[in-house]
Amino acid sequence: MSDPVPPNSDPIPLSQPDISDLERTYVSDVLYSTRLSFGPFLERFESQMAERCGTEHAIAVSSGTAALHCIVRALPLSAGDEVLTTPYSFVASSNALLFENVDPVFVDIDPATYNVDVGKLEQAITSRTRGILAVDVFGTPANWPALTDLAEKHDLVLIDDACEALGAGIQDRPIGTWGDAASFGFYPNKQITTGEGGCITTNDADLADLCRSLRNQGRATSTRMEHVRLGFNYRMSEMQAAVGCAQLERLDDLLERRSNAAEAYHEALASLSDVLHRPEAAPAGTRSWFVYVVRLPDDASSGDRDRLVQRLNDRGIGSAPYFPSIHLQPFYREQFGYETGRLPVTERVAERTLALPFFAGITHEQIDRVANVLSNELPDLLRD
Ligand SMILES: Cc1ncc(COP(=O)(O)O)c(C=O)c1O
Incomplete structure (x- = not known):
């Protein structure tokens, strides 16, 4: 039988967000304004994310899962295609493939880094393989140079689930720039939080436009009521973006x-x-x-x-x-x-x-x- 918690020792949580007066001020600014969605903080958050990750585009969304889903939907992947991925991750990384009826093919991990074992990927490639979705687990970058070579060699799309890795990098390139697109997550246990939230980073202008449309009910532009494709409500609110701006500054x-x-x-x-x-x-x-x-x-x-x-x-x-x-x-x-x-x-x-x-x-x-x-x-x- 374990001893109970000794007196005078407060519980230590598994994780805890770090919220300062800056976040409180920015959220208050939003609440005193009339723009609670698609306002200046969203724009600022996206440009700060793009700058931080060294990409041309950043698209803020409602969660890391939403970011992954938009990426999978926006890339040329179809039902029945296979994407190689890691089984040692949060379940959302392979669920995002299943949302689009793409089959995750799990490849074992490297016991030293816990990231997908790049040496085992090639033998898992079949005639149905169309992509690789690698995860920077616990903030440790996957072997992106080798993943990039392999994706180029076999003409595969390459997705970085970077939900746990904001601020990481490899070979002087920040995580967020590798692959066709990367997803970030801002749940309260992450390096930065927006309460709930996520972001897509990419250098592909077409993919960025598609993700902007997908997060906003498939609209042609963010303002008009013209829906050119099936989309979702994966928008990030202005209050969330305000928290995100403060967190990124810190x-x-x-x-x-x-x-x-x-x-x-x-x-x-x-x-x-x-x-x-x-x-x-x-x-x-x-x-x-x-x-x-x-x-x-x-x-x-x-x-x-x-x-x-x-x-x-x-x-x-x-x-x-x-x-x-x-x-x-x-x-x-x-x-x-x-x-x-x-x-x-x-x-x-x-x-x-x-x-x-x-x-x-x-x-x-x-x-x-x-x-x-x-x-x-x-x-x-x-x-x-
Ligand atoms: C590796 C990984 N992928 C995806 C997600 C999904 O992010 P969210 O919880 O914001 O939807 C998380 C979040 O925990 C994660 O750790």
Whole structure:
């Protein structure tokens, strides 16, 4: 039985947004104006995103999932086509393909970075393969130079699910510029938040126009009631954009604090490094810290991991299994008949990884508390 939360120690959340007076001021500016949608903050947010990501176009939408869906719809992909993707991600990355009846083909991951194993992609290509959707998982850039070569060689579309990677880069190119288009997500646990929200970045003017139309009910232009295609309401509101502008102005500071928090975790957990592994960054990449995920050794079971998560939670420390394999989610098993053993590296990793509390404002004292609980619990847990 775990001890309850000790007195005088406030719970530590798994994640927490970082909201300052700047966000409050900008939202208040919107509320005192008469423009609650398609106003100046939306325009500003989009140009700030394009500038930050080094792209010609940025299209703000209502979520990261909406961004992915628009990209999949806008690219030349049709029902029955196959797109190679990773099973170690948030479920939205492959769901976006299913929305358009495109078949996700899961390729196993690299055990060092947890990103799709580029060496295994080529052998998964069939006559139906039309694209690759790679994810920069936990803010670690995928191997974009190799992915780009492969996509060019086989004439495939290339999508970057960068929902977890704003601020990352590889070979001096920011994440957001690689592939045909990239998606970003701004849920409150992300590097920046707009409450809910997302963005598409691309250098392709036609694709950008199509995404602008798709997010706004398939209109020909944002103002006229002329609907030239089937579209969606994936608009980002002016209040969300106002929060986003403030967050983007503060991005460097937010990223630096996240990176410092990760350093503090590395130090605090150094004595446990043989039982708590962490993914490596891509060799040529700059990581943007999204979550702090650790992995139990291979001789631990998913039950051990779940017990550890429970013990942390019992002590008021937010923790969660992160990520479960997409192909083993009940819906995917039922729909596609996936079974355990299909993607061994992903499954080995997914059964043993857990996320620890991580956000820009986490204190060293909180990190030390997490490390102390782990030091106390792990020997006992792994011996059982
Ligand atoms: C890799 C990845 N893809 C897609 C999404 C979907 O973003 P949203 O929750 O904003 O729809 C997320 C968000 O959690 C994500 O982490």
